[in-house]
Structures are given as structure tokens and as C-alpha cells.
Amino acid sequence: MTFRGGIHTPEEKDRTKGLPIQTAPLPPKVVIPLSQHSGAVCEPVVNKGDVVKKGQKIGEGKGPVTSTIHSSLSGKVVDISPHPHPFGSSVLSVVIESDGKDEWTPVLKENEDYLSFDTQKLKEIVREAGIVGLGGAQFPTHVKLSPPDGNGIEYVILNGAECEPFVTSDHRLMVEKSSEIIEGLNIIIKILSAKKGFIGIEKNKPDAISTFNSQLSRPTIVGTPNSQLEVVDLNIKYPQGSEKQLIKSIVNREVPADKLPVDIGVVVNNVGTAYAVYEAVRYGKPLIERVITITGNGVKEPRNLLVRIGTSFDFLIQNCGGFAGEPEKVIMGGPMMGIAQYTLDVPVIKGTSGIVVFLKESTSPHPSLQRRGLRGDEYLPCIRCGRCIDSCPMGISPNLYGLYAERGMIEGGRDFIDEAQKWDVMDCIECGICSYVCPSNRPLVQFIKYLKSEVKKKTKNGKR
Amino acid sequence: MEKDKKSEIQLLLTPPPHIKAEESVRGLMSSVIIALIPTTITGIYFFGIPSIVTIFVAAVSSILFEFFYQKIVRKENTISDSSAALTGLLLGLNLPAGFPWWGTVIGSFIAIVVVKHLFGGLGFNIFNPALAARVFLLISWPLQMSTYPKPASIFSGLVPAGIKQGVDAVTAATPLTVVKTIQLSHDLSRSIETATKISWFDLLIGNRGGSIGEVSVIALLVGGIYLIYKRTITWHIPLSFILTTAFFSTIAHLVNPDTTANPVFHLLNGGLFLGAFFMATDYVTSPITKKGMVIFGIGCGFLTVVIRQHGSYPEGVSFAILLMNMTAPLIDKYLRQRKFGG
Ligand code: SF4
Ligand code: SF4
Numbered sequence: 001m002t003f004r005g006g007i008h009t010p011e012e013k014d015r016t017k018g019l020p021i022q023t024a025p026l027p028p029k030v031v032i033p034l035s036q037h038s039g040a041v042c043e044p045v046v047n048k049g050d051v052v053k054k055g056q057k058i059g060e061g062k063g064p065v066t067s068t069i070h071s072s073l074s075g076k077v078v079d080i081s082p083h084p085h086p087f088g089s090s091v092l093s094v095v096i097e098s099d100g101k102d103e104w105t106p107v108l109k110e111n112e113d114y115l116s117f118d119t120q121k122l123k124e125i126v127r128e129a130g131i132v133g134l135g136g137a138q139f140p141t142h143v144k145l146s147p148p149d150g151n152g153i154e155y156v157i158l159n160g161a162e163c164e165p166f167v168t169s170d171h172r173l174m175v176e177k178s179s180e181i182i183e184g185l186n187i188i189i190k191i192l193s194a195k196k197g198f199i200g201i202e203k204n205k206p207d208a209i210s211t212f213n214s215q216l217s218r219p220t221i222v223g224t225p226n227s228q229l230e231v232v233d234l235n236i237k238y239p240q241g242s243e244k245q246l247i248k249s250i251v252n253r254e255v256p257a258d259k260l261p262v263d264i265g266v267v268v269n270n271v272g273t274a275y276a277v278y279e280a281v282r283y284g285k286p287l288i289e290r291v292i293t294i295t296g297n298g299v300k301e302p303r304n305l306l307v308r309i310g311t312s313f314d315f316l317i318q319n320c321g322g323f324a325g326e327p328e329k330v331i332m333g334g335p336m337m338g339i340a341q342y343t344l345d346v347p348v349i350k351g352t353s354g355i356v357v358f359l360k361e362s363t364s365p366h367p368s369l370q371r372r373g374l375r376g377d378e379y380l381p382c383i384r385c386g387r388c389i390d391s392c393p394m395g396i397s398p399n400l401y402g403l404y405a406e407r408g409m410i411e412g413g414r415d416f417i418d419e420a421q422k423w424d425v426m427d428c429i430e431c432g433i434c435s436y437v438c439p440s441n442r443p444l445v446q447f448i449k450y451l452k453s454e455v456k457k458k459t460k461n462g463k464r
Numbered sequence: 465m466e467k468d469k470k471s472e473i474q475l476l477l478t479p480p481p482h483i484k485a486e487e488s489v490r491g492l493m494s495s496v497i498i499a500l501i502p503t504t505i506t507g508i509y510f511f512g513i514p515s516i517v518t519i520f521v522a523a524v525s526s527i528l529f530e531f532f533y534q535k536i537v538r539k540e541n542t543i544s545d546s547s548a549a550l551t552g553l554l555l556g557l558n559l560p561a562g563f564p565w566w567g568t569v570i571g572s573f574i575a576i577v578v579v580k581h582l583f584g585g586l587g588f589n590i591f592n593p594a595l596a597a598r599v600f601l602l603i604s605w606p607l608q609m610s611t612y613p614k615p616a617s618i619f620s621g622l623v624p625a626g627i628k629q630g631v632d633a634v635t636a637a638t639p640l641t642v643v644k645t646i647q648l649s650h651d652l653s654r655s656i657e658t659a660t661k662i663s664w665f666d667l668l669i670g671n672r673g674g675s676i677g678e679v680s681v682i683a684l685l686v687g688g689i690y691l692i693y694k695r696t697i698t699w700h701i702p703l704s705f706i707l708t709t710a711f712f713s714t715i716a717h718l719v720n721p722d723t724t725a726n727p728v729f730h731l732l733n734g735g736l737f738l739g740a741f742f743m744a745t746d747y748v749t750s751p752i753t754k755k756g757m758v759i760f761g762i763g764c765g766f767l768t769v770v771i772r773q774h775g776s777y778p779e780g781v782s783f784a785i786l787l788m789n790m791t792a793p794l795i796d797k798y799l800r801q802r803k804f805g806g
Contacts, residue, residue, distance in 0.1 A: 003804070165483065248804075254804060254805040256805045257803065327473060329475060329478070329482060335482040335483045336480060336481045336483070337480050338480055340475065340479070340480075341475060341477075342477050343475070344473070344475075356482075380489055380586070383547075383586060384747045384748050386747065386753070387487070393804065394804045395804045396803050396804075397800070397801075399752065423800075432480050432481035433481075435480075436481045436485055437485050439485075439487040439491065440489055443479065445480065445481070446479050449479075
């Protein structure tokens with residue numbers, strides 16, 4: 001089973017897929033943004049000058065969809081002000097200088113008897129631990145684990161596809177922490193009273209697949225019977241790790257266009273999220289660190305590192321031997337959907353799966369443009385080659401969005417926006433494939449983002 | 465010190481994706497040009513020096529027209545995307561060897577300036593430029609366009625001189641023309657059966673009258689398969705086009721064996737293979753979805769047979785493709801692919 005469309009990108013995972021996770025050294029300071037989740041931004045609950053411990057809560061959000069934020073080291077709050085955020089803007093952040101002692105806050109407590117906890121208590125722990133989707137979406141996990149009444153959840157899927165090129169953080173976590181991930185899955189299944197759990201892993205990670213399989217072949221003592229858990233090896237195809245495509249590949253159900261996975265009885269979590277759930281429930285640990293891959297031809301010693309949230313990119317790249325030459329691009333996340341950074345002062349956040357560094361001349365995207373001496377951002381008209389349409393995993397029409405956006409921008413016509421909406425532009429998951437395959441080098445994803453924002457503006461105005 | 469070094473770093477800020485497939489417009493156009501090499505060579509082999517002249521004039525004048533047009537209207541110059549060169553080559557291959565050079569230049573003008581650029585340039589033209597130019601020439605200069613030199617190897621000493629030496633010993637009617645003449649004359653003493661008795665071998669290698677690039681089925685197949693293998697095109701249009709032509713010509717032959725040629729004759733003659741693999745598959749003027757491509761190919765095949773049987777021209781491939789070009793936008797509009805979850 002698989003989904004329609006998709007592409008094979010170069011994998012580029014060899015640099016780091018065999019390297020065990022190392023713990024990054026204690027940074028001298030961390031910058032912790034108060035928004036690392038979708039939903040309401042947190043309010044700081046500490047003041048400048050306060051002494052904080054590792055794991056102490058420093059930010060809390062109000063409203064149904066939000067999360068909590070904790071200090072990732074012990075030390076002193078030296079500043080609370082806007083700082084560069086890897087998403088591009090400035091975000092209110094808590095700056096903490098390390099006291100070098102790295103002490104845990106005393107309020108955390110281990111729960112050896114967590115199996116006896118009821119659903120409500122488990123959800124509360126997940127919420128308090130500030131756990132969000134670690135695959136990149138950063139959706140608050142406790143919200144995902146509280147489906148609206150009447151939505152019975154049949155399947156829980158753990159996403160271990162890791163289809164972004166270069167990145168291997170989930171891969172290493174799966175190889176090294178498989179039993180913890182399975183426990184995390186058990187907890188999630190219990191919270192949702194689901195029938196079955198799947199762990200989906202792309203076939204290019206055979207060691208992770210066999211580790212899970214051997215774990216599951218042992219009899220369980222407590223928790224979900226292993227017969228209800230299944231490892232699924234997935235085709236190596238981008239975007240296999242995209243939620244809707246993953247569900248299609250594993251349980252052969254399609255999430256309807258304007259619906260969510262819960263509407264068809266499925267909940268998907270990243271494997272890293274399941275690990276964080278286990279750590280929170282079993283050891284009381286809030287989400288203050290995560291595994292990331294630092295890689296690309298631009299770093300001297302690529303690594304998989306366990307890093308504290310708030311550590312600066314600069315500190316981590318230095319820790320990997322520094323740049324291997326003149327860097328051109330530093331990307332948070334993988335090269336397909338990751339975000340290019342303008343400064344190295346940005347911190348690692350909960351959704352950071354990796355830092356990819358490209359050297360000058362290595363990302364220039366288009367051989368033909370290069371030969372013509374054009375810059376990478378120049379593009380040609382659509383030649384209707386159909387490549388974008390063939391590869392689009394959502395089955396929509398990227399070529400048209402390019403045309404509509406161009407006309408909309410130049411002629412300012414509103415009807416092009418309507419037309420784009422009729423042609424399902426809002427279904428786009430921004431996977432980047434259309435831009436990747438286009439021989440005319442058309443920035444289709446950008447065009448789509450423009451159209452989406454125009455559609456949103458229009459519907460907002462319409463409602464008023 | 466450290467700080468200073470860091471702030472000097474200029475990082476490139478571009479939106480995702482940050483990597484890109486190798487393919488480029490020029491690469492795609494070039495692979496079509498490469499795929500045309502076998503049929504260009506067989507064409508030159510059979511039709512000699514005049515065919516070289518025709519192809520050369522077509523290609524160079526197409527490139528020049530694009531260059532000067534863009535100069536005049538002050539548009540960015542795009543000849544380096546190779547699409548004008550490809551159009552020129554295709555036009556040359558669609559003409560009879562020895563076609564007057566000034567006619568070829570007019571053809572290039574029609575293809576590049578009128579059909580391509582006046583319709584908005586690369587990506588916006590409705591008609592296949594080379595084919596539209598060919599049809600324009602066919603209507604304007606029917607005699608010259610249907611004067612096909614007899615094929616002869618350039619090594620055999622019989623160099624066809626085309627138009628210059630008059631329309632006698634060195635020219636030959638194409639097999640399809642012979643059939644059409646018989647059909648139109650209703651002279652059943654010349655039976656179609658004997659007229660279509662040409663050795664399959666000759667038809668396959670291209671030893672027959674016709675446009676420079678259309679005669680050798682083998683060479684066209686090699687090029688076409690190369691394009692499919694390189695994923696420059698897909699099988700949908702060529703296969704549906706050829707199979708549909710086979711299907712309807714079989715039916716026509718079964719119904720009217722006396723007045724119609726057999727299906728094998730239909731497949732191996734005329735411009736079917738050149739049309740199916742190289743003309744109908746033009747991205748810009750054919751549908752964009754796979755479903756649409758199949759419909760398009762079926763339409764082309766059907767119209768080809770209809771025109772060959774009932775039209776006043778012996779050959780219908782060019783007209784069929786041009787007619788279907790007009791339907792491509794409609795096909796795209798009504799044959800959307802199924803969206804995920806929809
Ligand atoms: S970015 Fe959107 S339109 Fe482009 S391929 Fe992905 S889903 Fe399709
Ligand atoms: S890939 Fe680019 S050139 Fe091809 S159809 Fe899509 S937008 Fe047009």
C-alpha cells in the first residue's frame with residue numbers, strides 16, 4: 001500500500017545514520033522562545049533575575065490549544081525579550097545563563113506505578129510536560145490525545161518515516177530507544193483506548209525496523225499486548241512522513257480534504273513525541289531536550305546530538321567542528337520543508353529535527369540556470385510538462401497555482417484567487433515537491449503560499 | 465573576535481525546498497533533439513544533401529527569428545532554452561527534402577513568430593509551432609510541399625536534387641498519395657491492394673517517399689523509446705495514438721477492403737510515428753494529466769484515420785494533431801485528476 005505521487009529525493013543520510021546519539025555539552029546560556037507550539041503564545045512565569053532549575057516551568061499558555069515551556073538548564077534568568085526565532089520572526093524569549101551545576105528542579109517525580117494511572121492523569125502529565133509534536137508541526141500533544149467526544153480512535157500510528165533527506169535524528173532514536181518508544185506508544189494507546197498501534201518506518205532504516213520487530217517478538221509483561229502493535233516498513237518515498245500520506249500507506253484510509261485524522265479514527269504521533277511522552281510519564285521529565293541531526297556538506301563533523309531546547313545553532317555547529325568552508329545556507333529541518341536561517345543566533349526549539357548546512361555553490365539549484373549565469377531564484381514560464389501534477393501527493397494542480405499567482409500578483413485580479421480556490425489550492429500540504437521537480441525552476445510553493453494567504457484574507461473579509 | 469567573524473557570515477535566505485531536481489527546460493528540449501538524431505540521420509541518408517540544407521535552414525532561421533523577435537519586443541532572450549532549435553529541427557524534419565529555402569524560412573517565421581510568440585511565447589501557444597507551420601506551407605504551396613524526392617542512398621550516386629530539376633524522374637508520390645489518388649479517381653482497375661504492396665522492410669527502414677524525418681519507422685521508434693526511457697515523455701500519447709489508428713484503420717479495412725489500405729500500411733506510412741512520438745507529445749500543446757493524454761491520443765488516432773479515408777489530403781496526422789491541440793485546454797479543464805481525500 002502506498003499513496004499516489006511522491007518522489008525519490010537523494011537521501012544523503014549516510015553522513016550520520018550510523019553515528020550514535022551523543023549528548024551535547026552544556027551550553028553557557030539558552031534562549032527559550034515562549035512560542036514553540038501551534039496555538040496561544042505562553043506568558044512568562046519567571047522574572048528577570050530569578051534563579052531557575054532545570055525542568056522548572058518558565059512559561060504557561062492560556063486557552064485550549066497551547067503548551068507549557070520549561071527551563072532546560074539551571075541558572076539565572078538574565079533577560080526576557082524578543083529574540084530571533086527559527087521561524088523567521090522575533091519571539092518573546094527567556095534567556096537563562098547557566099550556573100554550571102545543571103540541577104533538576106526538585107518538584108519532578110518518578111512514577112514507577114504509571115501503568116495504574118487513569119487517562120485523565122496521563123493527559124495532565126503530557127500537558128504539564130509541554131510535549132508537542134516533535135516532527136516539526138509542534139501541535140500540542142495533549143490536545144491531539146483529547147479527541148472530541150464521539151470520535152472513537154481505532155489506530156495510533158507512530159511516524160518513524162523520516163522522509164526528509166539528510167536528517168537521521170528519528171532513525172537513531174528508534175535504534176537506541178526502541179523499548180522506550182514502545183512504552184510511549186502504549187501510553188498513547190491507553191489514553192485513546194485505541195485498538196491497534198503501528199510504527200511506520202521507511203525501508204531505508206532496516207536496523208530500526210529489526211530492532212522494533214525483535215522488541216515486539218518478546219512477550220509483554222504489562223501494557224498493551226504485543227499482538228496489537230505492528231511495525232510497518234514503508235516505501236522509500238517523499239513525503240512518506242506526511243500525516244495524510246502515512247495514514248494512507250499504513251491503514252489505507254484517506255483523510256477527506258477538510259477533515260482531520262481523528263475524523264477517520266486515526267491519531268499520528270512522531271516517534272520522538274512518543275519517547276517524550278514516556279519520559280514525562282515515567283520519570284516526570286518535561287520536554288527540555290531533544291535529538292537533532294547536524295549535517296550537510298557545510299559542517300566538519302556531522303553528528304546526532306541530544307541537545308537542550310534553547311541552545312544556539314552557533315554553539316552546536318562549533319561543537320560539530322565548525323563550518324567545513326564558506327557556508328551558504330543554514331536550514332532548520334530538512335532541505336525539502338526546512339527554513340533557511342539568516343543568523344546563527346537562533347535557538348533549537350521543540351520542532352527542530354536537524355540543522356543542515358550547505359556550502360557555497362552546493363545548493364545552486366538549477367544547472368541550466370547556472371550555465372546561463374542566472375541566479376537560483378530566476379525562473380521560466382510553465383512548459384506544461386506535467387511533472388508537478390504527476391508528483392503532487394495531494395493530487396492537485398501546482399502548475400495552475402503558478403499561473404494564477406503570477407496573474408493575481410501582476411494584474412491584481414481577484415478572480416484568479418477564486419479560481420485557485422476552486423482548483424483546491426487550500427489542500428496543498430506545502431511538501432515542496434512541485435518546486436523540486438519543476439524544470440522551469442518555478443517557485444510553486446511560494447506561489448501557493450501567496451494564494452493561500454489571499455484566500456484566507458478573502459474568506460475573512462467575506463464573513464465580516 | 466569570534467563574534468565579528470560570525471556576523472560576517474552572509475547566509476542565503478531562500479524559501480524551501482532547498483534542493484532541486486536536475487531537470488531543466490534545456491535538458492528536456494535537448495533530450496528530444498538527441499532522440500531525433502536517428503531519424504535525422506536516416507533522412508539524410510535517403511534524401512541526401514538537399515535534406516541537410518532544409519534542416520539547417522529551418523533550425524538556424526528558427527533560432528534567428530526567436531533572437532530577433534525578442535530583441536525587437538525587448539523581451540529576455542530565451543534561445544538558450546533550446547526550444548527554438550527544437551522547433552526548427554522538427555519543422556525541417558516535417559518538410560520534403562529540397563523544399564525551397566525561402567519556403568523553409570517562411571515556415572520558421574510562422575512557427576516561431578506567429579504561432580509561438582504572438583500567442584504568448586513558450587508555454588502559452590495553443591498549436592504545435594512546427595506542425596502549424598507545416599500545414600501553413602502545405603496549404604500555401606501544395607505542389608512544393610507534396611513533391612517528395614525519391615529516396616536514394618547518398619552513397620548510391622543518385623543524389624536527389626529536388627525541386628530544381630523539375631518534378632520528374634527524381635520525385636515520387638508517397639504511398640499514401642497513391643492510395644488517395646486511387647480513392648479519388650474511383651478507378652478500381654488500379655487496385656489498392658497492389659498499390660499498397662510495398663515491402664515492409666523498406667517501410668520500416670524508411671525507403672519511401674515522404675518528409676525528411678517521417679520515413680524511417682525504426683529510427684523514430686528508437687528515438688521515441690529513448691524519450692520514454694529518459695522519462696522525457698510518457699507512453700500515454702504515442703501508444704493511444706498509434707493503437708487507435710490501428711484500430712480504426714482495421715475497421716475501415718474490414719468494412720471496405722477494396723477502397724481502403726490495410727492497417728499495417730496505415731501504421732508504417734505517412735507521419736504517424738513522427739507525429740505520435742514527437743509532435744503530439746509536445747508538452748505545451750497536449751493535455752497535462754495522464755487521463756487527458758490518453759483521450760488526446762485517441763482523438764488524434766481517430767481523426768488521422770478519418771482524414772486519410774475521407775479527406776482530400778492523403779495524410780491526416782498533422783491536421784489531426786492540430787485539431788486536438790485545440791481541445792487540450794478543454795480536456796485539462798474537465799479531466800482533473802482525483803485529489804487526495806476527494
Ligand atoms: S507543495 Fe502542495 S501543490 Fe506542491 S506538490 Fe506538495 S502538496 Fe502538491
Ligand atoms: S513542473 Fe513546472 S513546467 Fe512542469 S507543469 Fe509543473 S509548473 Fe509547469
